Amino acid sequence: MSTELKNEKIYNLTISKARGKELAAEIVNVIKAHPEQHFQASWGEGNECGTTACIAGWAAFLTGKAHYEVDSQGGMSLLTENGFMDFDEISAKLLELNQETADKLFFYYNNEGALKALEHIAAGEEVPWSEIMDAYPEPEED
Numbered sequence: 001m002s003t004e005l006k007n008e009k010i011y012n013l014t015i016s017k018a019r020g021k022e023l024a025a026e027i028v029n030v031i032k033a034h035p036e037q038h039f040q041a042s043w044g045e046g047n048e049c050g051t052t053a054c055i056a057g058w059a060a061f062l063t064g065k066a067h068y069e070v071d072s073q074g075g076m077s078l079l080t081e082n083g084f085m086d087f088d089e090i091s092a093k094l095l096e097l098n099q100e101t102a103d104k105l106f107f108y109y110n111n112e113g114a115l116k117a118l119e120h121i122a123a124g125e126e127v128p129w130s131e132i133m134d135a136y137p138e139p140e141e142d
Helices: 020-033 055-062 087-095 099-106 111-122 129-135
Strands: 045-047 050-052 067-070 076-079
Touching: 020 055, 020 087, 020 111, 055 087, 055 099, 055 111, 087 099, 099 111, 111 129
Parallel strands: none
Antiparallel strands: 045 050, 067 076
């Protein structure tokens, strides 16, 4: 899969058939190539400049399992072939994660720490959550 985002718009990405750790590796590559488009505190946001998404959002976007409609205020709705679905549910299945790992990964709002955890998943390794969370604490709330 190419990590080049044509016009920085999510809908121009090539649809990936990868699942599990292969999909995790593709997400790592996209986030490393475009770190400005990774934001763990949001499933996905779009505007004229492109799309930012968390890891769960990227899993849904890259596989074509999510289609967004952007309204005039930049709000987005998640649609799948089965209607509306929760990002965490569909993305956990795509990444082949158990619920505990999915919850930790998807609801961990430190971008760098979440990316480190995803790198372990892509390598087929167990995620050292304590070590990662100590090194990359959750951001302070405003």
